[in-house]
Amino acid sequence: xxxxxxxxxxxxxxxxxxxxxxxxxxxxxxxxxxxxxxxxxxxxxxxxxxxxxxxxxxxxxxxxxxxxxxxxxxxxxxxxxxxxxxxxxxxxxxxxxxxxxxxxxxxxxxxxxxxxxxxxxxxxxxxxxxxxxxxxxxxxxxxxxxxxxxxxxxxxxxxxxxxxxxxxxxxxxxxxxxxxxxxxxxxxxxxxxxxxxxxxxxxxxxxxxxxxxxxxxxxxxxxxxxxxxxxxxxxxxxxxxxxxxxxxxxxxxxxxxxxxxxxxxxxxxxxxxxxxxx
Numbered sequence: 001x002x003x004x005x006x007x008x009x010x011x012x013x014x015x016x017x018x019x020x021x022x023x024x025x026x027x028x029x030x031x032x033x034x035x036x037x038x039x040x041x042x043x044x045x046x047x048x049x050x051x052x053x054x055x056x057x058x059x060x061x062x063x064x065x066x067x068x069x070x071x072x073x074x075x076x077x078x079x080x081x082x083x084x085x086x087x088x089x090x091x092x093x094x095x096x097x098x099x100x101x102x103x104x105x106x107x108x109x110x111x112x113x114x115x116x117x118x119x120x121x122x123x124x125x126x127x128x129x130x131x132x133x134x135x136x137x138x139x140x141x142x143x144x145x146x147x148x149x150x151x152x153x154x155x156x157x158x159x160x161x162x163x164x165x166x167x168x169x170x171x172x173x174x175x176x177x178x179x180x181x182x183x184x185x186x187x188x189x190x191x192x193x194x195x196x197x198x199x200x201x202x203x204x205x206x207x208x209x210x211x212x213x214x215x216x217x218x219x220x221x222x223x224x225x226x227x228x229x230x231x232x233x234x235x236x237x238x239x240x241x242x243x244x245x246x247x248x249x250x251x252x253x254x255x256x257x258x259x260x261x262x263x264x265x266x267x268x269x270x271x272x273x274x275x276x277x278x
Contacts, residue, residue, distance in 0.1 A: 005227050060182065175189040181219070252271075
């Protein structure tokens with residue numbers, strides 16, 4: 001599933017292709033699941049002729065700020081992405097499929113053309129993504145219901161600790177809760193807990209001040225590091241758990257030779273290293 005770094009990659013692509021340009025043509029798939037609460041025809045009529053001021057993101061939600069409301073809001077779901085003709089598709093670590101390099105790509109849900117000839121498509125093979133219209137995206141659900149964005153607005157150590165220790169759920173489950181930290185998904189949570197040396201099953205309200213600080217530092221380091229390389233997994237640091245966490249292999253180890261174990265926490269398969277996570 002696309003997590004914050006992959007969605008930020010999509011935002012940067014959209015900003016490069018669309019910002020400052022006028023939408024001249026829109027094609028929408030007749031998909032009443034992906035188009036949530038609004039018909040594809042309404043989206044098409046709304047967007048044609050509008051100018052994109054900026055591409056914005058909060059957590060896994062991405063939207064275009066237009067020259068006037070309403071504004072289109074996008075969520076990639078399990079397999080969604082933005083594509084343009086000159087941008088190589090990003091393969092998700094959780095997917096074995098290589099995306100179709102053809103243009104326009106398969107599973108296109110919305111295809112935008114701009115006044116300078118540029119094009120942008122949102123694909124969504126499994127139809128778990130969503131396209132919505134919002135008058136004020138930041139003030140309306142789903143964004144209004146989200147927690148802080150770890151890249152854009154990571155709380156201070158004191159505020160982060162107060163938010164974390166006010167909860168009694170396992171720390172892995174809290175990290176995955178989008179009302180706590182918007183954009184953190186399964187691999188980010190596992191990586192952060194590994195790098196901070198915390199057992200994913202620990203109750204959040206049992207963490208010490210130093211453990212909270214270690215967790216915050218790791219969250220900042222992992223998110224910023226993944227975004228710095230534009231979400232390209234091959235460029236993640238070689239020592240990251242990320243490279244060894246997939247597949248639940250019985251003999252899985254880190255690059256240091258530490259045994260990787262797997263357990264379900266918060267309803268999600270969790271990779272962790274008992275030797276270093278307490």
